[in-house]
Amino acid sequence: MRIPAPNNTPVANEEVLFQHVQFKTGQRIHTIGQPFEMLYVVNSGFLKTVMIDELGNEQVLSFPMKSDLLGVDGIHSKFHTSEAVALSDCDLILVPFKKLTALGKTYPELEHAMYGVMSRELVREQAMICMLGTLSAEGRVARFLVSLSDRFSQMGYSHRIFNLRMTRHEIGSYIGLTLETVSRTLSALHEIGWISVDQKTIEIKDLNALRNLRRLPTAKARKEKKTAAAVAAAMSRQQQNAGQAASL
Amino acid sequence: MRIPAPNNTPVANEEVLFQHVQFKTGQRIHTIGQPFEMLYVVNSGFLKTVMIDELGNEQVLSFPMKSDLLGVDGIHSKFHTSEAVALSDCDLILVPFKKLTALGKTYPELEHAMYGVMSRELVREQAMICMLGTLSAEGRVARFLVSLSDRFSQMGYSHRIFNLRMTRHEIGSYIGLTLETVSRTLSALHEIGWISVDQKTIEIKDLNALRNLRRLPTAKARKEKKTAAAVAAAMSRQQQNAGQAASL
DNA sequence: CGATACCTTGATTCGTTTCAATAATCGTGG
DNA sequence: CCACGATTATTGAAACGAATCAAGGTATCG
Numbered sequence: 001m002r003i004p005a006p007n008n009t010p011v012a013n014e015e016v017l018f019q020h021v022q023f024k025t026g027q028r029i030h031t032i033g034q035p036f037e038m039l040y041v042v043n044s045g046f047l048k049t050v051m052i053d054e055l056g057n058e059q060v061l062s063f064p065m066k067s068d069l070l071g072v073d074g075i076h077s078k079f080h081t082s083e084a085v086a087l088s089d090c091d092l093i094l095v096p097f098k099k100l101t102a103l104g105k106t107y108p109e110l111e112h113a114m115y116g117v118m119s120r121e122l123v124r125e126q127a128m129i130c131m132l133g134t135l136s137a138e139g140r141v142a143r144f145l146v147s148l149s150d151r152f153s154q155m156g157y158s159h160r161i162f163n164l165r166m167t168r169h170e171i172g173s174y175i176g177l178t179l180e181t182v183s184r185t186l187s188a189l190h191e192i193g194w195i196s197v198d199q200k201t202i203e204i205k206d207l208n209a210l211r212n213l214r215r216l217p218t219a220k221a222r223k224e225k226k227t228a229a230a231v232a233a234a235m236s237r238q239q240q241n242a243g244q245a246a247s248l
Numbered sequence: 249m250r251i252p253a254p255n256n257t258p259v260a261n262e263e264v265l266f267q268h269v270q271f272k273t274g275q276r277i278h279t280i281g282q283p284f285e286m287l288y289v290v291n292s293g294f295l296k297t298v299m300i301d302e303l304g305n306e307q308v309l310s311f312p313m314k315s316d317l318l319g320v321d322g323i324h325s326k327f328h329t330s331e332a333v334a335l336s337d338c339d340l341i342l343v344p345f346k347k348l349t350a351l352g353k354t355y356p357e358l359e360h361a362m363y364g365v366m367s368r369e370l371v372r373e374q375a376m377i378c379m380l381g382t383l384s385a386e387g388r389v390a391r392f393l394v395s396l397s398d399r400f401s402q403m404g405y406s407h408r409i410f411n412l413r414m415t416r417h418e419i420g421s422y423i424g425l426t427l428e429t430v431s432r433t434l435s436a437l438h439e440i441g442w443i444s445v446d447q448k449t450i451e452i453k454d455l456n457a458l459r460n461l462r463r464l465p466t467a468k469a470r471k472e473k474k475t476a477a478a479v480a481a482a483m484s485r486q487q488q489n490a491g492q493a494a495s496l
Numbered sequence: 497c498g499a500t501a502c503c504t505t506g507a508t509t510c511g512t513t514t515c516a517a518t519a520a521t522c523g524t525g526g
Numbered sequence: 527c528c529a530c531g532a533t534t535a536t537t538g539a540a541a542c543g544a545a546t547c548a549a550g551g552t553a554t555c556g
Contacts, residue, residue: 051378055462059378073374075367082374101360111359112349118366119323125373126321126330130299130307132380133424137544168503176381178545183504199503199553214303385512415534426513431536447521447535 017103019094029070029084029092036074038094042066045090046165049082050173060174063087063166066155069117087165132176135214140175141185142213145195149204159207164200267342277318277332277340284322286342290314293338294413297330298421308422311335311414314403317365335413380424383462388423389433390461393443397452407455412448 020043023029029040032052042064049061049070061082064070074080075097104111131143153159164171168179175182186202189195194210196203204210268291271277277288280300290312297309297318309330312318322328323345352359379391401407412419416427423430434450437443442458444451452458 051374053378053382057382059381061374061377072367073371076364076371077368081371101356101363104359105353105356108349108353111352115349115362115366116324118363118370119320120325121370122366122373123321123324123329125370125377126299126309129309129373129376129380130301132377133307133421134301134305167501173381179503180505180546181544184544187504416536417534427535428514428537429512432512435536 018099021092021094023086023090023092025086025088027086029086029090030074030080031083032080034074034080036071036078036080036097038071038096039100040070040084041093041095042068042070043091043093045092046087047084047090048087048166048170049084051082058173060166060170063174065151069121072118072121137177137181137185138188139213140177141171141182141189142210144171144175145189145202145204146207146210148202149207159204161201161203164202265347269340269342271334271338271340273334273336275334277334277338278322278328279331280328282322282328284319284326284328284345286319286344287348288318288332289341289343290316290318291339291341293340294335295332295338296335296414296418297332299330306421308414308418311422313399317369320366320369385425385429385433386436387461388425389419389430389437390458392419392423393437393450393452394455394458396450397455407452409449409451412450 023045029047030038044066047064047070049064050058051061052058062068064084070084070092071080073082100110100114104114131140135143148162148164149159152162166174168182171177172179172182177185186195186197189210190197194204194206196205271293277295278286292314295312295318297312298306299309300306310316312332318332318340319328321330348358348362352362379388383391396410396412397407400410414422416430419425420427420430425433434443434445437458438445442452442454444453
């Protein structure tokens, strides 16, 4: 859940108004069942949010990073229904919800921004539901990579090369696959030359191909063609008349 | 997205403040790309909301009914990203967003209620993501039925017997399955006696079993045991130490 | 440096989709 | 009112994709 970078809003001096807190890798920002009091804006670092189902299985819901908003799930019931964990050392801005709503009265733009942020998160989750409901394993992994690329790019980092801060298991949980399938799919995308994978380092080589990906040729079909390059060429031909993919 | 029934809020006379509109079965309330101006509260009737992906496939996102809120997806980008279709004749309350935010300033409770509603919808969608990421076909269908049962019950209707207003295809789209799998799963649940299915009429016979369902015995295993009753008994034994299932 | 967590890859199994054929239901107009 | 076509639902058989089981390899952290 991204919020606008501090700009010309009436509360641009939020660094003064709101306290910061640091969390170390592995620390929990809030836990399931904990009373809701604060929202948190990520100032730096990487996190995950997870739900725990009846059997104790973790399900990853999001990977918040700089300028994303945390803790909104607690507004409704006054208790958090998910937990947030730091995947790296983090610096978070504390936003007491009471204070926020109070400020909203004097600064209508702030209130409006909150509606916007929550609405956007709703739309993002809808896209997620759509993906989980319709896409194959390859499509999910591809969209996940594209989404990361877009977000890193928005943060001013390279959209071509980046490090995954999460494990294959966490990725799989996020996009509804097993860690083995994630690993295999990354290898397949590597094999056809759309990305390059070295452990947690990802290099995107053909972002458009990833954006438009619906289904990959089978491993058997790939072996029949001799070179990865030939397959890649065939794929891009096949995809020329595919519409612009919706962003994750 | 349910909103509180009109009670002692300062805007309890919403019937006066806000206009009603009727929609006939099949009519669209709003379409994708349409400029956002209004929210809609369902006063009566049943609807579906859908996204259309790049290839023109419909994906069902929700089945709003009485007291649910429609159109929130448009707040963020000022355009609707989904469309809402009436599955039966409907009566909707029009809520111009401008008017709502204006009223929010004089009635802080209203503004707070909006945050609550949006937060709840966020949590609901998270549960949906969790379901799509982890549950088998049987689990999904079971949760879908439980969810409908709960909602009908909240609306004062029977939680035991109700009519599905949507097709198997729409159900499948909603929970990420093909219509054939939905049909087969309903038949299987019927066979073991947890529900009774006759076309669109569903009778829930064992709500708790449905709530706790994770996986059904295979059709082969079911045939080995002679009677459906024996299987049902085995299943409930197997489920006695399952925790309370989270509601959809 | 050793222990542990994480990743890759292969073989096999299992569940869901796909394809296909039949049946039931609904709405509509003769 | 019934016949008609169209939509919706059921069921079976086969194909496919992802999960599971299993083993070996590689990074990471104390």
